[in-house]
Amino acid sequence: MLEIKNLHKSYGQHIALDGVNLQVNKGETVVIMGPSGCGKSTLIRCVNRLTEPDGGTIRLGGIDVLSLGNSELQDLRRKVGFVFQQFNLIGRLTVLENVVFHLVLGGMDRDEAWARGRSVLARVGLKAAEERRPHELSGGQQQRVGIARALVTNPEIMLWDEPTASLDPILVGEVLEVMEELVKTTATTMVIVTHEVSFARKVAQRIVFMDQGRVVEEGVPGDVFARPSSEVGRLYRKLLVN
Amino acid sequence: MLVFFRDGFYKDLIILLIITVIVGAVFSQGIAWAIDTYFGDTLDGMIGEYGEYDVILHIREEAKEAAMRELDRIGQESFPGYRIKESLTIAGQANFFFGFPAEHRTKEVLEAITSYFGAVPGISGYTLMVEPSVLIRGVHPAVREDLREQIEGLEGVRFAVKDGGNLVVVLSHEDRIDTVTGAVESILQQYQILELRFPMGFEVDTQEVGNQALKVLRAQGLSGDRSYTNVTSAEYGEDLDAFLKALVEMRDFLGSYASQVRISPEPSARLGVGELIILEDGLIIEVTGVYGDLVEAMIVEGSPVQSTDKIVQRGYRFLGEGERGEWIGNVEIENERYRLAYAVDESLRLLEELEELSIQASNAVDNAEAVLITFQEALMQLEVLQVQMRQLNEGIAGDGINSSGEQFLLTILLNGLFQTLAQGVINTGEEPLDSLQNLDLEAMRKSLSGISEQIGNVQETDVAAIIEQIGFVRDTLPNLNDAEIGQSIRLINTYLGGQVIPGERIQLLIQGKAVDEKMLEGVFQRELDNPYLHTYSTSVGMVTPDARGELFRILKEVRSIVAGMLAIIFTIIVLVLDHATIFSTLKYVRASGKPVRKGLAGLLNPLIFLGGALGSLILTSVYYLARSEIPFFSLPLIVLLGFGLGVLIAFMAERFSPVNSMELMAAQSLGLSNVQIMREVVIPPSRPGLLNLLNRFKQQF
Structure with a gap:
């Protein structure tokens, strides 16, 4: 489904990605973990070219992502759901509009879009909040709107960029609950960047540890947490034990 | 991107x-x-629509009601259908806009504005604002009629009216403004006033020198057809001349009123006019003239010691900010202003003394006359005494040689007394009483009477009035110090230097192709034997838009x-x-x-x-x-x-x-x-x- 080879990205003198290789199979749930600044977010933003990599290849569903033109890239992005750490909702739109506006702009009939939107909102537990504006919601609710927005297009793959990092610990649970539910009930391929070790162990089919722009270890959760081969793995193991 | x-x-x-x-x-x-x-609307509101009014009459504010009544009367009598409007009053002067009906908007009427409106109460002048028109400012009187004739022949021109030194060209339609303006400018370009200016102080016979200048011009053999006329205007600059003469007098007065400064320069010191010298006491002087070994200067900063005596100090070149340079020689300062003030004060004192003296002299004459009378009476008594003594002597002598010793003693005593009374006369060797009698008492009395009369004359003189007037003169002397005088002289010299005010000038009208006045400057300087004259070229008039x-x-x-x-x-x-x-x-x-x-x-x-x-x-x-x-x-x-x-x-x-x-x-x-x-x-x-x-x-x- 997703094949990344030798991916490089630098910001000036800082090397964010240093020859990353990663393969994600269709329907697989992969959790990427690693210390802050190790390149996790950059890596998944490169997948739909929200960040342009400096070199390497990315193939998504057999398509060479980096060679796409503007229009094809937009088509590809509609098939990729992206959940942001800061929710990135459109402040002036209502909850429902936030969820469906790209469907309408993509040419879908308004009524159909509205119906799909309401259905997805119900799925994340926000049906009653559809007319509210983002600033009227809690952080957890906002993130659930973000999840609904990503989910409404029935994406082939969903990329999660630390979805709970901006939330109060009290609110983290409700978001993880929704995520867990999604992982269990959909066949969508998921790449999740998170620091939530328990959650990762519970939902991931494969864990990838990154450090200093490189993949330093990967494997099934049972193995990587039981016998970590990398320093990062060992640190996360400690967190899990504690 | x-x-x-x-x-x-x-x-x-x-x-x-x-x-x-x-x-x-x-x-x-x-x-x-x-x-x-x-x-634009505000402007129309103030001065009317285009062509609505023809003349602005300036009336003193206090007379504007009466003026309005009179203007109405004139309008009704002479210009039926007239328009009038009172506009802004500025600086105590009301302005009335007066519009003539079309049939009266003629050259004759516009040139006779004064005769129509001259008697309006409070009128202080007028400004023509006929529209459409083209205004030519500063038309030279020598060409005015010639210009008017040519301009009136232009298409679209109704007539041209003289308005003071200007010419107002009244047009038939506003569309003609640009073409007439162009044509007028072309006509003006056919004329040129070549002006020869002489510096201040040159007395020039403008007629004679003007004619010489014409000859010089003609002798140049300049290419192109031209005619030359001497149009020097006598009316020009009389007030200015008077003003300049007053300035020169003022400068000379100030120059003599200021302290006289003379420098005896050292042989090595080369001084030039305008150079600044600082003296030992900090006075700063400026060199005003160098005449061989004698250098004159004036004080431009500080005041000298008040003294009637000549003050001598050492002078140094002034390098600015109180810094002194080399010694250039001794400087003598005579404070003429102080001397004058001193002399006036002394005169006042003398007059006061004279008044007192006349009173005392009068008293002295009176005393002398009293003494003379007393003396005359004493003389008469002496004469009587002398006769009595003679009679006594004769009586004693008549009694013989054997008279008694008491009689002889009495004779000696009487003679001694007489001699004592007339001691001064006895010394002359004459007989005592004869000498006294020889005194010309009448002549003495006459002399005293003459002195008394002269003293009376002196006393009749109104010394108090003289004192008062001299005091007035003293008080009205300019209260200026030397630095102020020096700076004033400097300013007047600058003003008279020819930069600001021209001296005598000659104006030559050139008709035809214009000449290069700067090229001719050297020719005139040489031919008229005056290296100081300058030449300027001016137009005979300037086209300006109407107000x-x-x-x-x-x-x-x-x-x-x-x-x-x-x-x-x-x-x-x-x-x-x-x-x-x-x-x-x-x-x-x-x-x-x-x-x-x-x-x-x-x-x-x-x-x-x-x-x-x-x-x-x-x-x-x-x-x-x-x-x-x-x-x-x-x-x-x-x-x-x-x-x-x-x-x-x-x-x-x-x-x-x-x-x-x-x-x-x-x-x-x-x-x-x-x-x-x-x-x-x-x-x-x-x-x-x-x-x-x-x-x-x-x-x-």
């Missing part, structure tokens, strides 16, 4: 630019037009300037409100895109060129369409200014209109096209402007 526009936003941008330019031009020109119209035309021209300029400034302001507003949003978005796209190439290509930020291009396009188009014209701002400069503004706004775009990068990134991740991102995500929350307004027609959410 500019690829961002490819999927459709460029159309929005083009529409925005077109509408921006149209709105900008309408906005700039509209406001400028409104200002223009407002002032209203001038005001409307100024208003037009103001309109153009206002439109230009509004175009600049509008461009800045549009760049800040609309284009800063686009620039911010492009900056975000550039930052998240592929890395910027290194080297020169990396430095060439397309945003700078886009900003500059948009700025110059908007400003230049709006400026041009609004028919703007700011002095010193040529079109290339406007293009450059627009470019600069665009670049500046592009650089500072995020400050003026930041984009929400998180919303933008979300929109990108959802697969929205760039034009959708702009219309639905970036522009709606941007600053209210044309971009925002136009976007509402395309916005779906």
Whole structure:
């Protein structure tokens, strides 16, 4: 489904990605973990070219992502759901509009879009909040709107960029609950960047540890947490034990 | 980066630019037009519609009611159908606009304004404002009639009226103003006044020297047909001459009133006029004349010691700020002003003493007369005594030699007494009483009487009045110190130096091709044997727009300037409100895109060129369409200014209109096209402007 080879990205003198290789199979749930600044977010933003990599290849569903033109890239992005750490909702739109506006702009009939939107909102537990504006919601609710927005297009793959990092610990649970539910009930391929070790162990089919722009270890959760081969793995193991 | 526009936003941008330019031009020109119209209407309100009035009559404010009644009377009697309006009163002077009916708007009437309105109460003058007309200012009297004849022959000219030193050319229609103005200017160019100016102090027989100058001109054999006339105007500058003479007298008086300063320079010291010398006590003097070994100067800073004596000090070159240079010699200062004041004070004292002296002298004469009378009485008694003594002597002698010893003793005693009384006379060797009798008492009395009369004359003199007048003279002496006098003389000299005021001058009228006056200057200096004269060329008249035309021209300029400034302001507003949003978005796209190439290509930020291009396009188009014209701002400069503004706004775009990068990134991740991102995500929350307004027609959410 997703094949990344030798991916490089630098910001000036800082090397964010240093020859990353990663393969994600269709329907697989992969959790990427690693210390802050190790390149996790950059890596998944490169997948739909929200960040342009400096070199390497990315193939998504057999398509060479980096060679796409503007229009094809937009088509590809509609098939990729992206959940942001800061929710990135459109402040002036209502909850429902936030969820469906790209469907309408993509040419879908308004009524159909509205119906799909309401259905997805119900799925994340926000049906009653559809007319509210983002600033009227809690952080957890906002993130659930973000999840609904990503989910409404029935994406082939969903990329999660630390979805709970901006939330109060009290609110983290409700978001993880929704995520867990999604992982269990959909066949969508998921790449999740998170620091939530328990959650990762519970939902991931494969864990990838990154450090200093490189993949330093990967494997099934049972193995990587039981016998970590990398320093990062060992640190996360400690967190899990504690 | 500019690829961002490819999927459709460029159309929005083009529409925005077109509408921006149209709105900008309408906005700039509209406001400028409104200002223009407002002032134009105000002007019409003040001075009437074009051609409505022909003359402004200036009336003293206090007489304006009476003047209005009289003007109404004159209008009804002489100009039925007249128009009159009272306008602004300025500085105590009311202004009445008077319009003649068409049949009375004639040369005869306009040249006889004074005879019609001269008796209006409080009138202090008038100004012709006939419209349409062309005004020629400062027409030289020598050519006025010739000019008038030629101008009246021009097509579209009704007649020309003399108005003081001006000529008002009245036209048949306002459409003729430009053509007549051009024709009049062509006529004026056929004449030239060549002026020969002599410096102050030269007494010139203008007629004779003028004729000599004509000969010199003719002898030059200049190419082209010309005629030359001496038109030196005697009426010119009489008041000025009087003023200059007064100035010269004033300077000479001040010069003699100031302290006299003479320098005995050292042989090695070369002094020049204008050089500053500092003295031991800090006085600063300026050299005013060098005559061999004698150098004269005047004090320009400080005051000398008040003394009637000559003061001698050592002088040094003044190097500024109290610094002294080499010793240049001894400087003698005679404080003439103090001497004069001293002499006046002494005179006053003398007069007071004289008055006292006359009183005492009168008393002395009176005493002398009393003494004389007493003396005369004493003399008479002596005569009687002398006779009695003779008789006594004779009586004693007549009694014989054997008289008694007592008689002899008495004789000796009487003679001794007599001798004592007339002691001074006895010394002359004469007989005592004879000597006294020889005194000319009558002559002495006459002499005393003469002295008394003269003293009386002195006493009759009104010494008090003399004292008072001399005191008045003393009080009215200028209260100036030497520095003030020196600076005043310096200023007067500058004024008289020929830079400000011309001296005698000769005016030669040249008809035909103009001559180069500077080329002829040397010729005149040589032929008229005066190296100080200068030549100048002037016109015989100057065409100027009429008052209203001038005001409307100024208003037009103001309109153009206002439109230009509004175009600049509008461009800045549009760049800040609309284009800063686009620039911010492009900056975000550039930052998240592929890395910027290194080297020169990396430095060439397309945003700078886009900003500059948009700025110059908007400003230049709006400026041009609004028919703007700011002095010193040529079109290339406007293009450059627009470019600069665009670049500046592009650089500072995020400050003026930041984009929400998180919303933008979300929109990108959802697969929205760039034009959708702009219309639905970036522009709606941007600053209210044309971009925002136009976007509402395309916005779906």
